[in-house]
Amino acid sequence: MARGRGLLIRKALEFLRKTVRRARRRPAPRHGPPKPTGGFEARPISRDRHGFLTDGRYRVNSRENLKHTHGQALAGKSSFYPGTDVDRLTLEAAQRADSANLWNLKEGTKARVTFDDHIGTHGETGRPTNVVNVYRRKSRTIHASPGSPVD
Numbered sequence: 181m182a183r184g185r186g187l188l189i190r191k192a193l194e195f196l197r198k199t200v201r202r203a204r205r206r207p208a209p210r211h212g213p214p215k216p217t218g219g220f221e222a223r224p225i226s227r228d229r230h231g232f233l234t235d236g237r238y239r240v241n242s243r244e245n246l247k248h249t250h251g252q253a254l255a256g257k258s259s260f261y262p263g264t265d266v267d268r269l270t271l272e273a274a275q276r277a278d279s280a281n282l283w284n285l286k287e288g289t290k291a292r293v294t295f296d297d298h299i300g301t302h303g304e305t306g307r308p309t310n311v312v313n314v315y316r317r318k319s320r321t322i323h324a325s326p327g328s329p330v331d
Contacts, residue, residue, distance in 0.1 A: 222275050225268060233267045237320065238274050240267040244315075244323030248300070258303040258326035269299065270324040273312040283316075290315050292327055300326035 223235040233240040245266045246252045253259035260266050277283055277291030284290050291314045298308040303326075311327035 222272065225271055233271060235271050235275060237278075238271060238316065238322045239320060240270050241321045241323045242267055245270060248325040250300075253303070256303050258300060258309070260300040260326060261298070264299065266324065269312065270314060270322055273314045273324055274316065274322050277314055289317070294330055302326060302329055305329070 223237065225233060225235050228234045228239065233242070247254070248257060248259050249266050250259050250262040250264070260269070273293040273295075274291070276293050282291040282293060293312045293314060295310045295312065298310050299312060300309055301307065302309045307329050309326045309329040311330055312324050313327040314322055314324045316322045
């Protein structure tokens with residue numbers, strides 16, 4: 181019995197080694213801020229006195245962003261690609277939503293921002309997506325998640 185368990189553990193470790201090697205060889209997915217269009221000028225991003233990432237208008241809720249960060253997202257949830265600075269991407273998407281008036285008309289609490297490059301994978305379909313859903317509260321805190329892919 182112990183011999184069979186040891187073999188199983190060795191096979192699992194070998195599988196993990198191969199997976200890590202493959203991941204290291206694969207180039208990191210590209211992501212970035214929205215491309216400036218039509219006079220769009222991004223507000224400077226910094227940390228406030230409480231350590232929150234801010235652009236002077238919005239503050240990022242990092243705890244909410246963790247739910248969609250690679251390695252932290254639950255099964256079936258959309259997640260951003262590994263290495264993505266999710267907080268910075270959230271602020272840049274909110275700025276783009278302001279500039280292009282993308283906030284929904286009914287409540288103004290959600291915007292759907294399309295990027296030129298893929299930023300993550302959609303939870304239900306597993307497909308790459310270039311859409312970021314940004315959510316804002318009355319307190320001007322914001323968080324984001326990858327949205328449904330645009331075909």
